[in-house]
Amino acid sequence: MQRELIKHVLERDDFGSTVTVAGWVRTRRDSKGGFSFIELTDGSIITGLQVIADNELPNYESAVLRLSIGSAVRITGTLTESPAKGQRIEIKATEVEPFGLADPETYPLQKKRVSFERLREIAHLRPRTNTIGAVTRVRNSLSYATHRFYQDRDFLYLNTPLITASDAEGAGSMFRVSTIDPATAPRTSDGEIDYAEDFFGRPTFLTVSGQLSAETYALALDRVYTFGPTFRAENSNTRRHLAEFWMVEPEIAFADLNDDADLAEDYVTYLIRYVLENNETDLEFFNRWVDTDLLDRLHHVAESGFERITYTEAIGLLEPANDSFEFPVVWGDDLQSEHERYLTEQVFKRPVTVTDFPFAFKAFYMRRNDDGKTVAAMDVLVPGIGEIVGGSQREERLDVLADSMRIKGMDEDHYWWYLDLRRFGSAPHAGFGLGLERVVQFTTGMQNIRDVIPFPRTPRNAEF
């Protein structure tokens, strides 16, 4: 169907030309001067296009006056310089072709602001709002920029499995994948459900990370990245957690923790600069309506970069402020949210990369440092969100890895292929995971992660 996207129409200045647009009515205002104003949006840009519909139109009474917020319509008209403030151009309609109308008595969206909580209950209609439309465009930009960043650096895009048999990757509870009907489940002699009879002949789950799979390809093809959905069955009820979210996981061979941190910081900086350059109108909208410090903060990060400190240095910075914390700062304990916030929001006022955490509370695959106490791990923390990146240099020494697994109480037999990577042609390598939704939050100022993914999956919520 012939029509031009509004974002392109708004750039034209060939007044007098004929243009056709299609979209959804945002508002209609009738003038007794004998015409109506129609504001039309089509999702291509946050700005609406103003259409003047004169009552000389043959279907003015039957069509134009029935257009209310949410109605779909195609309009052909003349590109005109706008005589009034508020817009540079407008369309003087010569043809108005309505599609589906929207009964204003029952259409849930209003001209006025609708709360984000309410919009989550009508997630199928919320993409029609300014905010969710802008979030969607920024999210798209971040996805595109991700591929550009890694492709430009010779990374291979790798698809790792969503269904996995590793039941202890160490990143929280998993969703079981099964074709067994609980009512007629096959049982073992001791009464347990017999997963040997299940589809894959063993217990299987939705992945909590593609990392272990990605390592196998990094140790063959040098540099890879995954970009896909990830699942956590935790009963998390916070504005920072989802049961289904999207993660980007690069994995690089012949690299140490410093290379890893460099890559993470370059990548996040690239993302921020990309949306600053390509989503200007959306970011201005967020800066005005959602978070008035947003643009200052993004420019500041894009220019001043990241602070990088070790866990031990972080403890040293936190200890003088111990009185202000609910949880005391102790070397050997993991950093609490309040500690992370203090570092990014009070001490440095910008993103902070914390490295070299104690071995005791980190994952088995992280490379043990020479001090015997810490591992080559890193977290990238940002103001307002907390952790957006978690990564490490991987343990490439077979004997040390096996030792770590024993200490963590893991069954080496389940990881025979992972250990094989260390038996044959092992090499130093590193990687990290970046939470896409948390970056969307950081770059839009949106407070709740449920509003930066099209259809959020959280405990008790899978309606849409």
Added chain:
RNA sequence: UCCGGGGUAGCUCAGUUUGGCAGAGCAGCGGACUGUUAAUCCGUUUGUCGUGGGUUCGAGUCCCACCCCCGGAGCCA
């Protein structure tokens, strides 16, 4: 899962302290006005007070149980 706050008109909320006629703004609808743009002005319709029990002459309000939402914590990205 734990702690705190909340659930009353289509939406946002007041009313709960001290039990006594179910309220306001916005939206919608009707009208006025106007190159308008969160338009403005006048008029007007709208209720399973989250659900189920209980106390009481009488419960939105008090008691008990449960459900859901939001924020904080934990888990993490």
